[in-house]
Amino acid sequence: MADGIKIVAENRKAFHDYFVEERLEAGIILTGTEIKSVRNGRVNLRDSYARIDNGEVWLYQMHVSPYEQGNRFNHDPLRKRKLLLNRSEITKLFGRLQLQGLTLIPLKVYLKRGMAKVELGVGRGKKNYDKRQDMAERDAKREIERNLRGKNHYS
Secondary structure, three states: OHEEEEEEEEOOOOHHHHHEEEEEEEEEEHHHHHHHHOOOOOOOOOOEEEEEOOOEEEEEEEEEEOOOHHHHHOOOOOOEEEOOOOOOHHHHHHHHHHHOOOOOEEEEEEEEEEEEEEEEEEEOOHHHHHHHHHHHHHHHHHHHHHHEEEHHHHH
């Protein structure tokens, strides 16, 4: 928890499926029971994405579990949520997404000074051969580390 930041959820699959070129921070508009669930860490970013509709940025498919003590005032777990960005940031993003065929991916949700924030990544989808190449590189690094560790023990 550095600088008052508590990471609530991470989307590790995003780095497997996308080349993340740029990152930006956005606020999230949440209801009362949603923020309580977020503070309890009951968030899942798997299969979530962001989109620009009518000049506003919306987050889709982010699952926020219902709050246990929420009774009838609980929220819909998969509702779309509005993200807070400056108009200039939205305009710049819109241009990049339209012209370059990029995608907005939520990378992590965290609490910063008590406010819920989402880190968005502007990314390009990986092809299957890119994923296989990344896995091969990771396996090679792991094998090198294993060999180096083995030699240090016997010296």
